[in-house]
Amino acid sequence: MIVAFLFVVSLLIGMPIGVAIGVATFAGYISLGGGVLDNNFLVMVPSRMFAALNSFAFLAMPFFILAGEIMNKTGITDRILLFAKALVGHWRGGLAHTNMLASLLFAGVSGSATADAAAFGRTLVPAMTRNGYTRSYACAITAAGSIVGPTVPPSSLMVLYGSIMGVSIAGLFASGILPGVVITLLCMALIAFRGKAKNLPREDNILSLLIVWAAFKRAILALLMPGIILGGILGGIVTPTEAAAIAVAYALFIGIFVYKNLKFSDLPEILARTARINGVVFLIVAIASALGWWLGFERIPQSLAKGLLAISENKDLVLLMLIGILLAFGMVMDIAAVLIIMGPVLLPIMAHIGLDPIHAGIVVVLALNISLMTPPIGACLFVLSSVTGEKIGGIMKDLWPFLLLEVAILLGFAFSPDIALFIPRLLGF
Amino acid sequence: MRIGHDAPPEAKGNVTHAYSAVLGSAVEAATNGEIDVEIYPNNQLGSSEERLQQLRDGIIQGTVASLGSLTPVYPDLDILNLPFAFDNMAAVYKVYEGEFGKKLARAIEAKLGDVIVLGIADPGGFFALTNSKKPVNTLEDFKGLRIRTMTVPAHQRLIQALGAEAYPLAWSEVYTGLQTGVIDGQMNPVPTVYRTKLYEVQSSTSLIKHLYNPLFFLVNKDFFEGLTPEQQDIMRAASMEAVVATRGLGRISEAEDTIDLKEKMDVNTPSKEEIARMREVAVSEMDKYFDETLTDSGKALLADFKAAIKEANASVYLK
Amino acid sequence: MRSFCGQASRIIDLALNKIIIVMFAILLLDVWFAVLDRYVFKWQIIWTEEAARYLMVWTMLLAVATAMYRRQHVFISFIYEKVPPRQRLILAAFIDLISIAVFLAIAILSISFSFKALGTQTSIFGMPLTIPHAAVGVSFFLTAVQLVLMFIRDFGKLPVPELEVDVSNKTNQETDQ
Ligand code: NA
Numbered sequence: 001m002i003v004a005f006l007f008v009v010s011l012l013i014g015m016p017i018g019v020a021i022g023v024a025t026f027a028g029y030i031s032l033g034g035g036v037l038d039n040n041f042l043v044m045v046p047s048r049m050f051a052a053l054n055s056f057a058f059l060a061m062p063f064f065i066l067a068g069e070i071m072n073k074t075g076i077t078d079r080i081l082l083f084a085k086a087l088v089g090h091w092r093g094g095l096a097h098t099n100m101l102a103s104l105l106f107a108g109v110s111g112s113a114t115a116d117a118a119a120f121g122r123t124l125v126p127a128m129t130r131n132g133y134t135r136s137y138a139c140a141i142t143a144a145g146s147i148v149g150p151t152v153p154p155s156s157l158m159v160l161y162g163s164i165m166g167v168s169i170a171g172l173f174a175s176g177i178l179p180g181v182v183i184t185l186l187c188m189a190l191i192a193f194r195g196k197a198k199n200l201p202r203e204d205n206i207l208s209l210l211i212v213w214a215a216f217k218r219a220i221l222a223l224l225m226p227g228i229i230l231g232g233i234l235g236g237i238v239t240p241t242e243a244a245a246i247a248v249a250y251a252l253f254i255g256i257f258v259y260k261n262l263k264f265s266d267l268p269e270i271l272a273r274t275a276r277i278n279g280v281v282f283l284i285v286a287i288a289s290a291l292g293w294w295l296g297f298e299r300i301p302q303s304l305a306k307g308l309l310a311i312s313e314n315k316d317l318v319l320l321m322l323i324g325i326l327l328a329f330g331m332v333m334d335i336a337a338v339l340i341i342m343g344p345v346l347l348p349i350m351a352h353i354g355l356d357p358i359h360a361g362i363v364v365v366l367a368l369n370i371s372l373m374t375p376p377i378g379a380c381l382f383v384l385s386s387v388t389g390e391k392i393g394g395i396m397k398d399l400w401p402f403l404l405l406e407v408a409i410l411l412g413f414a415f416s417p418d419i420a421l422f423i424p425r426l427l428g429f
Numbered sequence: 430m431r432i433g434h435d436a437p438p439e440a441k442g443n444v445t446h447a448y449s450a451v452l453g454s455a456v457e458a459a460t461n462g463e464i465d466v467e468i469y470p471n472n473q474l475g476s477s478e479e480r481l482q483q484l485r486d487g488i489i490q491g492t493v494a495s496l497g498s499l500t501p502v503y504p505d506l507d508i509l510n511l512p513f514a515f516d517n518m519a520a521v522y523k524v525y526e527g528e529f530g531k532k533l534a535r536a537i538e539a540k541l542g543d544v545i546v547l548g549i550a551d552p553g554g555f556f557a558l559t560n561s562k563k564p565v566n567t568l569e570d571f572k573g574l575r576i577r578t579m580t581v582p583a584h585q586r587l588i589q590a591l592g593a594e595a596y597p598l599a600w601s602e603v604y605t606g607l608q609t610g611v612i613d614g615q616m617n618p619v620p621t622v623y624r625t626k627l628y629e630v631q632s633s634t635s636l637i638k639h640l641y642n643p644l645f646f647l648v649n650k651d652f653f654e655g656l657t658p659e660q661q662d663i664m665r666a667a668s669m670e671a672v673v674a675t676r677g678l679g680r681i682s683e684a685e686d687t688i689d690l691k692e693k694m695d696v697n698t699p700s701k702e703e704i705a706r707m708r709e710v711a712v713s714e715m716d717k718y719f720d721e722t723l724t725d726s727g728k729a730l731l732a733d734f735k736a737a738i739k740e741a742n743a744s745v746y747l748k
Numbered sequence: 749m750r751s752f753c754g755q756a757s758r759i760i761d762l763a764l765n766k767i768i769i770v771m772f773a774i775l776l777l778d779v780w781f782a783v784l785d786r787y788v789f790k791w792q793i794i795w796t797e798e799a800a801r802y803l804m805v806w807t808m809l810l811a812v813a814t815a816m817y818r819r820q821h822v823f824i825s826f827i828y829e830k831v832p833p834r835q836r837l838i839l840a841a842f843i844d845l846i847s848i849a850v851f852l853a854i855a856i857l858s859i860s861f862s863f864k865a866l867g868t869q870t871s872i873f874g875m876p877l878t879i880p881h882a883a884v885g886v887s888f889f890l891t892a893v894q895l896v897l898m899f900i901r902d903f904g905k906l907p908v909p910e911l912e913v914d915v916s917n918k919t920n921q922e923t924d925q
């Protein structure tokens with residue numbers, strides 16, 4: 001109890017999340033007893049931190065982030081945007097559709113929602129406001145689209161889930177394709193459906209095969225990247241970690257030799273930046289693992305599971321509660337930390353009610369991704385707000401229909417395993 | 430006492446849980462609950478290496494440790510990777526239960542200083558080799574196969590000596606690696622192959638029986654010495670029961686799983702002559718390997734091991 | 749004192765960045781090499797996986813310190829930002845002190861954690877496990893040192909996070925065409 005209290009207080013007053021978890025962790029380990037100077041329980045803290053990070057599968061995350069950073073530097077974002085615009089820009093609300101479609105196309109390159117929100121917030125939101133959209137609507141579309149990135153492979157959250165829970169990362173990647181596409185298409189449908197009522201502007205774009213073809217040629221090398229990653233993994237050539245390293249090689253090759261806008265001298269700064277982005281995640285993952293060990297040692301997951309199952313043995317109800325818990329925790333905590341701390345609690349329950357590990361994985365990943373755009377601390381909202389200057393309340397005003405739609409999609413995938421597992425099964429997982 | 434192990438909490442098919450459950454129930458019954466046994470399955474408290482450290486620090490009191498987790502702490506144990514050593518399981522029991530087993534237990538206790546070896550348990554039998562390309566019947570069949578091994582140099586050297594390619598891969602990546610063809614095959618006892626559903630991604634199992642890697646049940650020394658002599662004897666007797674349980678479970682699983690595997694994939698046993706050819710190249714290469722890597726104490730232990738195996742192989746049960 | 753601390757933390761950060769860049773590059777080469785080995789060279793090099801794991805742990809943990817130098821570690825800001833500026837100054841100092849204590853405590857515990865592994869060898873390189881294990885202690889100690897130096901350097905000022913959001917400027921024009 002004191003552990004939970006210290007954690008919440010530390011978190012709320014604005015301590016770095018890793019430190020807040022650290023405070024709770026120390027409280028927990030000290031409660032196990034032992035001396036102050038020679039306390040074997042306390043020495044478990046660095047030990048668990050090291051063990052959590054010491055995994056080859058985990059290495060896929062830094063590499064995918066690195067590949068995304070390099071692709072960004074080479075201006076891939078613009079090429080994808082122009083291609084998306086050539087395809088759907090002539091519709092009413094063309095730029096809104098472009099934004100959503102570009103999120104999907106960009107998803108194969110990027111693995112993190114906040115990076116997508118930042119990139120699109122910088123580029124598309126100003127473009128949309130100049131073309132007659134309200135800034136809040138432009139931000140809402142960007143936020144709604146930003147969760148497609150970490151849903152479609154590659155996805156850092158899936159790497160984390162797979163390596164911690166011992167689930168095939170390749171299988172998780174396969175399971176992310178369909179939800180990503182469905183979210184994009186249904187959000188576009190929603191844009192179209194409300195387009196007239198919202199009086200979304202029309203551009204003077206025309207659909208021209210010539211323009212589409214030219215834009216396609218400019219974007220093709222970026223569009224190939226997901227194929228290379230997924231093909232390499234599912235085709236049996238490389239492990240996910242190796243695929244990520246190859247994605248880096250591919251991005252470097254394009255940047256240096258094809259687009260020629262990347263110099264070797266750019267690389268040190270890109271490496272240092274990528275390391276920092278990962279350092280932020282690694283700190284949370286490491287300390288959360290130490291706290292997670294304490295929870296397991298005290299058998300708290302078992303008690304919680306018992307408590308939850310005591311409320312109801314009805315599978316659907318339990319699943320609904322689990323999704324509610326994930327969304328709620330995701331709203332107020334870093335999602336990597338939620339995954340590590342809550343994973344060992346929730347996954348045995350999911351197994352108990354008969355969820356396939358890959359199905360459970362996509363439900364968890366989708367729920368946590370959605371929580372990235374819910375206040376009070378949805379990270380995507382923060383990034384968008386700081387990049388565009390729009391207030392979070394303003395974004396929420398236009399975002400909620402999309403949020404509801406995405407929650408509905410999440411529930412759809414949660415309660416129809418055959419659809420959720422369609423692509424993984426097709427590929428033999 | 431807290432016991433940590435690596436398997437799901439169902440005794441059937443999972444020797445490490447079977448060991449912990451049998452020991453726990455025997456100890457609780459015999460001490461009338463004075464010693465309360467709590468089991469942490471599924472690597473809940475960490476990997477085998479981590480649990481070993483936790484045991485030594487007194488955080489947990491018992492653990493089923495793999496050979497792979499003990500060797501980094503006590504490199505001499507690498508000798509237990511002597512290939513094609515035992516004629517049959519009866520010889521294995523005899524060696525690990527006899528004088529050599531006791532000597533080994535004392536050596537581990539002396540080297541680590543903070544543990545007691547209470548049992549040497551059966552992991553489910555000898556290693557079999559599975560792969561997705563072809564049945565391995567002859568020495569030549571090893572050629573061109575990419576085999577996953579643990580990050581254990583002795584295993585890698587052995588696979589290379591037999592003519593295949595050896596690549597280390599984390600266990601969590603093995604199923605996908607085999608499925609997608611990043612690697613062609615792997616080696617493990619038959620019950621492990623069956624339980625982890627490797628038959629879904631492998632086409633043949635070859636019962637080569639080239640290795641036997643025992644499991645060690647360790648308890649924390651301070652904890653054990655804090656027990657009354659009577660309780661200590663209860664623990665030892667319970668451990669004996671648990672070891673026998675792993676043997677029984679190992680043989681039953683092996684027998685049943687082999688039949689079930691035959692329904693799902695090709696299961697073959699190489700001929701005596703071919704095994705002899707494999708043994709010849711493997712033994713000569715591993716002799717070289719042990720000569721290069723072992724210290725004097727390791728070489729002495731290896732000589733004892735070989736002598737014990739020779740005697741065990743020569744004896745026939747109840748005769 | 750302030751300028752000395754600012755200078756010192758800047759130098760530590762520069763040095764750390766250089767080390768991180770070199771290790772990250774080697775890490776990348778290592779994994780590329782492992783793939784090439786399996787399909788091209790077939791040397792069956794066995795150290796690539798172990799090397800990759802330990803390099804990653806060292807690289808990314810050292811980056812905890814460089815990220816701290818830029819105040820990039822994520823935190824929940826909605827209460828923090830509502831605190832009036834004067835009180836927020838105190839709150840920020842309090843958070844820094846707690847952070848220093850946590851990082852330092854883990855660094856101290858890491859000494860025992862690392863030296864316990866002195867007798868254990870890594871599977872492939874045969875080096876004492878102490879060397880990879882030390883990554884936790886070294887990086888957390890450096891993070892604590894950086895925080896102390898920054899605390900003195902910025903005393904009486906609110907910390908300003910340096911966001912890692914970099915999108916090249918020309919993008920705006922391109923999408924607007
Ligand atoms: Na992605």
Ligand code: NA
Nearest residue numbers: 330331333377
């Ligand atoms: Na969140």
